[in-house]
Amino acid sequence: MSKQGRKDTVNGPRIGVFVCNCGTNIAGFLDAKTVADYASGLPNVIFVRENLYSCSEAGINDIRQAITDNKLERVVVAACTPRTHEPTFRAACEDAGLNPYYFEFVNIREHCSWVHKEDREAATEKAKDLIRMGVARAAYLEPMEPIIGDVTKRALVIGGGISGMTASLELARRGFEVVLVEKQKQLGGLLRAVNWIYPHEKPAAEYVKGLVGRVGKARRIKVLKSSEVTEVKGYIGNYIVSVTSLKEPVTAGIIILATGAEVLVPEGQYGFDSKRAVTQLQLEGLLAKPGTRPKNVVMIGCVGSRMRDRLYCSRICCMTAIKNAILIRKKWKSDVTMLYRDLMCYGIKNESLLMDAKEAGVRFVNYPDDAPPLAEKGEVKVTSAILGREMVLPYDLLVLETPLVPAGTNEALSRMLKVPLDEYGFFLEAHVKLRPLDFATDGIFVCGTARWPAGIQECIEQALGAASRASTFLESGRVKVEPIVSFITEEDCRGCGLCVALCPYGAIELIETEAGEKARTIDVACKGCGTCGATCYRGAITMKHYSDEQLTAQIRAAFEKE
């Protein structure tokens, strides 16, 4: 008979422990039953339950039920990462009438079962340790209430390309004021250099013109051209942004980042000279102009992408090349050969465009990864992966398919906005699936090629999505913020200002009091990172939910092993 179940007499708070199997994710690599039995012997623990999936409806109901039936005062769930499920379990506690901050999350999946797959016994022991520490901390948890802040009903959109313009128009349509900041003299971004857009064979100029016209006419959108963001202060609901063209900073409730990307310039590759060897973007220009009529055109795919330092696929080059190849066949009647490593034509319309290109007489030659083509003196030498032998193709125009690369301004913006970049320098969203258009920093959203190479359709989708996300905050005018913030005890503070200088979020200010200058936390801005708390030599700063008392108890428990 298992020791799991309830026990009635304790001195401290009544703690319930839930050990999640996560299907086989946890239970497959450690002995969850042993762990649960162990937990039931820990101090103050009066209830233990093992669940197949704690996050499932059944699991959540179990937690709620247990809180009510056993009058639980603290809940410890030993499961996965707080990133996905901490809100779920906190909500379960709240539902059952328990303050959500009486919940303690112990990660026995990422921190234990997944990293110790080879050693079941050690993993089981470690899970016991982690739970013992969690239970120890849980006893000292304190109730908290969420912080409510106001939201300025204005959006700042950085970047006036297709994504930025679309997002601005959508927000304006929903009734919000928008300030649109564009670095260049004109709106339109990269799309201005494009001739035709796929898959609908529509002149890009027409589309851009229409969009720019609508942005210009929208009375709720204020467009700032030739402008750059120089400083960002504040927090969700109340951002204060300095822009070069304005004397006064702009206040905005939310920020949408739509700064786009740049096309890689393949300096020194394949004889790139912007004349006889050009990029696809330069080809767009040539196609738009009368005159040029090369006899043989060769295109080379994956120039500068899917290689050692730039592993990613830029996703749009293949389709751009196919679209341009068809245009060349129609307009110049040239022979077109496309040398490719792989063709990325996902989606029905794109796939059919590839068929159109083949019908139009575009020749496709697959070259192997390890033998890229060589271009010399008007000839490309390429090994056909299918024929297994070398082909020599004369060319009058060589078109290089280069990837989109992060914009040069990304780093500066990332520092200003306190949002991260990925390994290549693109902006990194909060969660690839759950929060694809959000940043981890609340109130800032990302869309378009600033995030990752994307086609026009995807840019529009993301822009509409980001606008929708943003308007959930703008609509309600209020924002709920996690109360895990720092708290400064005024009597102990000497007003030295060290914490103010170190706070990465600008969340501490010095205020004048009768007893002199004192530091004070701006709750809505504070991210609870703990930098100030660790710094304060006066011990005046307490980190809520991570107090010394709580952490000390946890650390002590780590070494209390019998």
Next chain:
Amino acid sequence: MSDKSSPREVVVVGGGITGLTAALEVAGSGARVALVEESPFLGGLLLKQERVVPEGFPSVCLSSKLVNEVLAHPGIRVLTNSTLGSVRKKDDRIKVSLTHQPGRVTEACNACAECLLVCPIKPYDSYNEGLMLRTAIDFAGPRTFGGEYNIEKETPACQERCPVHIDIRRYVGLIAGGRYEEAIRVIRDRNPLPAVCGRICPHPCETVCNRGRQDEAIAIDALKRFVSDYEVAQRKAGKFVPPKPKKDLKTKVAVVGAGPAGLTVAHDLALEGYRVTVFEAAPVPGGMMHLGIPEYRLPRDILLSDVAYIEDLGVEIKLNTPLTKEFTVDDLFKQGFKGIFLGVGAYEGLKLRVPGEDDYEGFLDCIKFLRDVNLGDKTRPGNKVIVIGGGNSAIDSARTALRLGCEEVTILYRRSRREMPANDWEVEGAEEEGVKIHYLAAPVKILGKGGKVAGMECTKMRLGKLDASGRRRPIPVEGSEFTVEADLIIPAISQQPDITFLPDEHGFEISRWNSFVVDERTMATNRPGIYAGGDGVTGPATVIEAIRAGHIAADSMKEYLS
């Protein structure tokens, strides 16, 4: 969505990851959301996957997070096990009707899963492409969210097969329990002519009855006859409480033809509160039920009792009032009728198209024959009668002729007994009465003497391969000719609508069989506000099929008129 007014409630259809996310976003910006999901469970296909790409974490992390958030959101109503019915737009509002399947498992379920082990019903497992067995009691797997357990009920075979889907199981059960008034209400819910159908319905429901596989099908039709006779008796005894319309809508509707289709439309619309006038060409109500079906099959007091029920609802039936070239549908509109239903039937008999047909006297179309008899002309039509055809009209004509004193009545049918469309019990009855039936025989030419029919030369047939109707095609056997003496020939080889009443410029779309062309989903003709159904659309068919058409027409007329 306009800038100023936001929608009061947004319906999101689909409870997969896309639908869940959309619901959360919409609810996040302040609107109320109704999330409609066909299956009993939220989470979609994702719920059934083990891992998600690209990170490979358990898909449950994603789906459970979204599902729990949706379930906990006060602004989202979750409607699982529900399908979208009609979507209607009125002004700026959209009205959506839903069908909800009960889950049939109460909250007392504690997910012990014992039911799965004992369930004997194994429906097709579409998720696993039929590779595995599932059970009628189902849950989405150990990761169940928001749907708990659920028993999937298929519509019983009899109800599925019934053209108007009467809840047969229910009324048969009620009759078994002696609850006759409730039983008749269940029937009347879908069938406004229960007493009629209790006698003459070909009851396909019994053909598919599962009990038939054991021994004999439940006598569904006889039970219907029994319980509707009970109602007729109640009516005669003055104990019958006449039905009342739900309200008085004051809108006038015209129904042309008091046959089963027309009467159904009149019934449905009058019940709803419309003021219905039925225009009937004949001196009696009932259409073919009165003019075609012999009294021995359908006693007239029974028929008139069903008609009286409809008149009780306030329906006015104007007899002897045909539509003519002088009294057209446009005149009906002028008289203030807002909607018109044409249930004109199919009264024109088709010709045999054999030599001699137009040369001799002694032909009597079965419809004219039956009509005259049913209206009281009981004169003996001839001595030796040949009826050609194998449908119920042929049998009716033959039996009626015999009962009027004809010496010899012979039915010629070109296929075998098996292919005969007439009800088996009618054929048996005819044979018992003394009607001779020549199977596999077809007319070749008419023999005459002195300008009158003297007989018919026939040929024997054999059955070849299946034709378009799914029956074996009859092929003449050469040299097998034989002669049958007769002084009267009654062709009963199908009918088509007689549309000579329509003025030249009627504007209706008419098929090459002289029938009205309608949209099958709504029974709407090409002229706005005018609907049609029954034999006038399908050609000769059963009463129950005409009732079905009447229901469909009435439903769409309600929408049209509201």
